[in-house]
Amino acid sequence: MKLSTRGEYGLRAMFDLALRYGAGPISLKSISERQDISSNYLEQLISVLRKSGLVKSVRGSQGGYFLGKKPADITVGDIIRVLEGPIAPVDCVSEDQTDLCHRAESCIARSVWKKVKDSINEVIDSITLEDMIQESENVKNNNPTHFI
Amino acid sequence: MKLSTRGEYGLRAMFDLALRYGAGPISLKSISERQDISSNYLEQLISVLRKSGLVKSVRGSQGGYFLGKKPADITVGDIIRVLEGPIAPVDCVSEDQTDLCHRAESCIARSVWKKVKDSINEVIDSITLEDMIQESENVKNNNPTHFI
DNA sequence: TCTATATCGTAGCAATTTGGTAGGGTATTG
């Protein structure tokens, strides 16, 4: 029951961009150094994020990446789903369910997985990059809201 | 963000045993046929469940498996953790965390993963096999509580 | 005591996923 590093690195990179939102294009190199992620690998991940519209890019010298929307309009769920595919503990509760098993409508196990899925989605869809910025400022000011 | 088939098959097998709780040992063969799971593969999974104490076994002719505790005393979380290891979207929020990164205490991404983890655990630890039996009886009686 | 029935245990294996590396192409700035 784990995320791959794609979602993990992806969120870190997006948060890095969120902290610098409005400051012009941020080079991949600087993100990969700050976040300690291989730049070649991060490039693949950010390419997916770009194709989804979550980030935009400027090519050439002084180019780089920046968020496609305000930090308040990007949720953790947006990022994870783009990089990891739909959240689904098992295939039969996936959004793009192609292989629904014959006993689906009465399967009790399935209803358990659905509850798990809904609960994960509720969490990741309720946290925006702006929320994370706020929390990081609270931590900086020694006022850790996450302990309340 | 997926479970492997280990957790999926394991829960189905345990639910199968729960439905037959008190009826003596249930053969692996009958479970694997009802649940449509390869018996050789299921044998490996149920062996792990046995070593954890969640199921007990009787060897020899007329032998089989049965729950180690009442259905009401076994949660979905017990089963999943035994078969899949600790629930943790990323390693740094795992229970048996050996590799805590240096910025752990102020890492905002980590606090997101912790919320996801807590939310999953809350769901799977609150559902027992007995709850699943109840739900299956409601479905049978055309009184689907999961639609309310 | 024999035999059928089951659980136990371990080894092996093909396919897929993961987590990258490598390297060349293209666009832009100065």
Add this chain to the structure above:
DNA sequence: CAATACCCTACCAAATTGCTACGATATAGA
């Protein structure tokens, strides 16, 4: 026109997944 930086694709080793295979051991019943 050169340096910078994004863009794209191919490749690869290691780990994981989802099994199969097969022999050993234990027990019930004839």
